[in-house]
Amino acid sequence: MSSRLDEAMRFHQTALNTRAYRQQVIASNIANADTPNYKARDVDFREALKGALAGKSGNLALNTTSARHLAAAGTSPLEASLKFRNDQQGAVDGNTVNMDVERSAFAENAVQYQASVTFINGLITGMQRAIQGQ
């Protein structure tokens, strides 16, 4: 039964983790809005979630042809989904942070994070009801 509970929670837990990761990446972009030569990055959410759910170890994993080959850990699926933003209006100092884009992405991601939390809360409430039988 505990594995069933785990299974039910797993999707939303992974989604929440990916949202937290993206929040951190966008916070880095906002913090570095005035840093010369900083390139803005973002997470490809679909790819990151898919990779994390499949338990992939990222794009850098080694293909092995023999059982005796050492396996490389590669990067985590979250890090593999990190991409640079396309430059819309480049600054002279080589910085590619667009504050409007970053702020809206930050606000949007915060709302999505709260939505994930709400889904988890709903799941827990539903399970508690089922357990109590009321």
Added chain:
Amino acid sequence: MSMMNVFQVAGSALHAQSTRLNATASNLANADSITSSNGQPYKAKQVVFAATPMGAPAAQGVRVKQVVESAAPMRMVYDPKSPAANGEGYVTMPNVNVVEEMTNMISASRAYQTNAEVMGTAKTLMERTLAIGQ
């Protein structure tokens, strides 16, 4: 806990921006200081930012890499009555550009506000996460 890194990233940005604000205040205060502790006219100071990893590779904070003295030419003012005047009657004034410093100040305070907001959002999200299942 990637959400905890958001606090570190935003905190480093707050520190860097307040250092920049400090330099601006110093420049504006000394816009007319014809001598300083080393006997030379005051030179405008500018901070240089650099991105620095905070906890995780995706969390890039900011640090003040160095404080450089402005390479702009010194302002020469004709004032033969001044004790600091040279043989031709010119006084060497600091190379502080007041207009530039004012825009720098506005930019630093806006960036400070944005990062404080980022911190506030991260705090709200953390509180929501801690309240899961209650």
